[in-house]
Amino acid sequence: MAVIYPDGAAPAAPATEFFGRMRELARLHDLLRSGTARLITLIGPGGIGKTRLAAEALRRISRADPGRPVYWARLAELERDCADSAENVLRSVVRTDISDPDALDVGVGPRAGALAEHAILVLDNCEHVLAAAGRAVIDLLATTPGLTVLATSREPVGWADEYILAVPPLSSFESLQLFRQRAELTGRPVPEDPAQLAVVRRICRRVEHNPLFIRLAAARLRHQPPAMVLAELTGDATDQRMQWSQSARAGTERRHRGVYDVIAWSFDLCAADEQLLLQRMSVFAAGYETDGVTPQRNGVELPAVVAVCADDVLPAGQVVPLLERLAECSLVSTFRTETSVRWYLVESVRLFAGDRLRRDPAEVNRMAARHRRYHRDRVVAARSLWFGPREQSWLDWARTSWDDILIGIETGLADPGEALVGLETASVLLSVWVPFVKGGSRALTRLTAEALDITRAEGITEHHIRATALLGWYYLWQGEADRAAALLDECVAGRNPGSSWRDTPEIDIDLPASVEWIWGLELMLFRMDARAVTVLERAGHKFTAQGDRVGVERGQIFAALAASMLGDPDRANRITRRHLERSVASESSSAAHWARVARTLALARSAEPAAALEPAHAVVSGMSSGRDTWMTSWSVAVCMLVLTQVLTGDPAALGAAAAIRIRATELAWLVGVFRACHRSLGICIERVPMVVLGVRRATEVATAVIGPADFAAAEQRGEQFRPGGDAVREYLRHRWPVRPVVADAPVDRGEPADSRWDNLSPAEREVAVLAAAGWPNSAIAQRRGSSVRTVDAQVASIRQKLMIGSRRQIPDHIPVHLTGAVDTERATAADRPRNRRRTPRLPDRQ
Structure with a gap:
């Protein structure tokens, strides 16, 4: 392979092994071999490995076709676009025959035949001389038949027939291997210790699996262990990665010496309005590459960018073309579905842009306030959408916007007025259970508590009381009964109800609806008092009087659940039947699901518990998605409690002895899944008496049938459940015993296989x-x-x-x-x- 470099010196061989890129490498190899693409451009952010990919592809071409000439032009050191850039580019690439030194005349332009036929011309690092490079490419392709041009750039060259091949980040596994190899070079190898490897994986993710950034992170091991390197990657104003730099003085290009240099090179190539939009987008949460897994929290849609970033200086009509330009420049990343595009900054770019934005403190505060209010308004919309046909679309938005919602609350805590905006956001989220659906309860409860502390000095309002009561509900589920009781006392204190008000829940002492609701839950979950039904129904009536649709549904759902588990059978039957009819008529899938949960539990406590088997199957089949761990946990609880009741009161309904053993093993597995669900939600079920009682009873019943050893084995398999998938839903749909299992059925060992x-x-x-x-x-x-x-x-x-x-x-x-x-x-x-x-x-x- 004949390779000619503009300065007469071949590039140094890579110091590290080529990692990953198998799909891109195979595609690039095919394109170069076939000649179907005259101009191929490898695009991606700085440090992602475009040059290494090009070099590896050419090595493979040289092995397959040793006689094919390759010309390699390094353009990184050329000045940015100016009058003589085109001439500089041509002088860098045009050669005739290296066997004839007299023919090497760099002062003349290209001529037909100046490059060998079927040659490959590599233009490495084009982004700063795109106009000149584009003109050179057009001239060379027109005058040299069979020539293939391979360019590397942070954005496309712009030729009409250009083939663009995006270079992605490394996979998580490849990132780990690269980090460990670079750590070896520092003399600080990473041992085969799971804890150490987990830290390294987190480092790689925080630096976006960018090969150059991984090398910079690994170089830090010369001075500190991996845990300290990870601690430098906070993602906020204290993050240290912008201070990282290459310690080597040779073999490193100036624009690749540090994270800051890599991003600054691209940023400086942008126009002023592009730079302004990038800075303003730093108020949104960072996004992450996800190794092919559909992200739940990756980027924002166009309306959010326009609402937050557009103003008189940056008109809304310019946002779309500017976003597209920034994406072309590899500064803004995108996540696409079949029907939408989401835009985001990876964390390193967000930090760089945020640092530029903070140079104007007033602008930072203005953008943060717009971001906070945009998400507050979207969250508050749940009050009219929840428990209706459009609730799922709102919930999908809340899932994908969760990081931005929390950022909006947290960044406002320094100012009481802005903290009140965040408190309103938090209280609505708590009221519609989104943290449990999402699995983010701890972060939200912490921020809610901080917002309450900051805003109390401004005076206690009904808004504060509602948020305090809702916060108590989360403490109840986390088993923190004392904290929940203290919050309830705080809400009641101003009403002067006397010291023994908890002893007479049947008496209405004129508490607000939200306070009645948390009181009813305390009675239900911790005191297991049937009078919880009365208090929760009273809360529902007060929510109705206020016109609080979400509160009404919340009160009715838990009144039905309390009745199904604590009330007498006749009352439970009446309340759950009425609630189911009303919920089905609402056209809300979640309201209907919760109503079926309560109805099934009531049937399980009836004289014929086997009558609950069919409804339990309907509960499982009605689950909309395994992503809702809160709903999954309740569906599992229904199956667990129904099976406990049937095995206790009517085991013959399940079939003969072998079938009963099968279902007892399945019950043990359900106990394990139930624990896994609540563990992922941050709920300590060992501290919630009502839950403890249900799990203990299920354990006793199953153990009596299969013995302690088999119970422990099946429970352990259940605890391996990974929340967020559909495995449990699909398993229960196909395996739940709606009909008795025949006596000669093979004994199932409780394996939750689809x-x-x-x-x-x-x-x-x-x-x-x-x-x-x-x-x-x-x-x-x-x-x-x-x-x-x-x-x-x-x-x-x-x-x-x-x-x-x-x-x-x-x-x-x-x-x-x-x-x-x-x-x-x-x-x-x-x-x-x-x-x-x-x-x-x-x-x-x-």
Whole structure:
């Protein structure tokens, strides 16, 4: 391979092994071999590895076609676009025949035949001379038949027939391997310690899996351990990464010496209005690359950017083209679905832009206030949408905007007026249970408590009382009964009810609706007092009088739940039946689901508990998504309590002895899943008496049938449940005993495997394990010694048989007994080049 460099010196060989990029490398290799693309541009942010990818592709081309000439022009040191840039570019790339030194005339322009036919011309680092490079490319392609131009740039060159190949960040696994290799060079290797490796993975994620940033982070190990490096990555104004720099004085380009230098190079190439929009976007939360997993919190949609960032200086009509330009420059990232685009800054860019924005303190405060009020207004809209047909779309928005919502609350805590805006946001979120649905209760309760402390000096209002009561509800579920009781006392104190008001819940002492509600929950969860039904119904009536739709539903739901678990059977039957009819008529899927939960629990406590089996199946089938861990936990609780009641009062309804053992094992598994759900929500079920009683009873009943050892084994399998997937929902849908199990059915050991898994062939199961471990199809093909086309077909078949829409849903359908195999394949992926034909050995069912 003939390679000619503008300064006569070949680039130094990479100091590190080429990592990842298998898909991009294969595509680039095919394009260069086929000649179907005349101009190929590798784009991506600084430090992402565009030059390394180009060099690796050319090495492979040289092995496949040794005689094909390659010309490599490094453009990084050229001055930015000016009058003579075009000439400089041409002087950098035009050569005739290196065997004839007299022919090397850099003072003349390109001529037909100046570059060998079928040559590859590499223009490395074009972003600062795009106009000149574009003119040079057009001239060279027009005068040199068969020439292929490969450019690396932070944005496209702009030719009409340009083939753009985006270079993504490294995968989590590849990032870990690169960090460890660079750590070896510092003399501070990272040991095979799970805790240390977990810290390194978090470091890699915080630096966006950017290879250059990973090298900079690993270089910090010369002076401090990984935990201290991670502590420098706070994501806020105290973050230290902008001070990181290359310690090496040779072999490093000026624009790659530190995180700051990398981003500043791109920022300085932007126009003033582009820079302004980027700075203003720093008020939004950072986004992250997600290794192919659909993100729940990645970026904002266009209306949010316009509402927060647009004004007279930056008109709304300019936002879209400016966003697109910033995305072209690899400063703004995007996440796309079939119907939308979300825009975000990765954390490093957000920190850089935020630092620029803070140079004008008044502008920082103005942008933060607009951001806070935009999200407050969107959150408050839940009052009219919740428990209605549009609640799911609002909840989807809240999930994706969660980080921004919390940032809006937190950044306002320094000012009582702004803290009051945040308190309003927090109280609405607490009222519609979003933290439990989302799994972010601890952060929100902390911010709510801080906002209450800051705003009390301004005077206690009904708004404060409502937020205080709602905060008490979360403390109850976290088992902090004393804190919840103190908040309830605080809410009641101004009413002068006397010292024994808790002893007479049947008497209305004129408490606000929200205070009645938290009092009813205290009676229900901690005192297990049937009078909780009276208090909760009274709260519902007061919410109705206020026109508080969300409060009405909240009161009715828990009145029905309290009646189903604590009330006498006749009253429970009457209340839960009426509540179900009303909820179904509301067209709210969540209201109907909660009503079915209460109705099923009431049936389970009736004289014929087996009558609850069919409704319990309906509860599980009605779950809209496994992402709602709060709803999943209650659905599991229904199945757990119904099965406990049936095994206790009517075991024959489940079939013969073998079938009863199957269901007792399943009950043990449900106990484990129930614990896993609440652990992920930050709820300590061992400190909530009503929950403790239910779990204890289920444990006793199941243990009496299968014994302590089998119970412990099944419970442990249940505790391996990963909240957020659909595995539990799908398992219970297919396996829940709506009808008795026949006596000769094989004994199930409580394995929560998706029954669709059994439809996969042995080869498809092996491929599914590798796919679940994060292997791309090309690597799976290498591993199994098959073609990529074959693996593509197998993955398509797997998706069809599992009835899923995306490859990323495969992990949700891996049986529990294979999760160890998935973890092993993920951990041993480094062996892929040495073990291409080894297939994963799937363990037998235990």
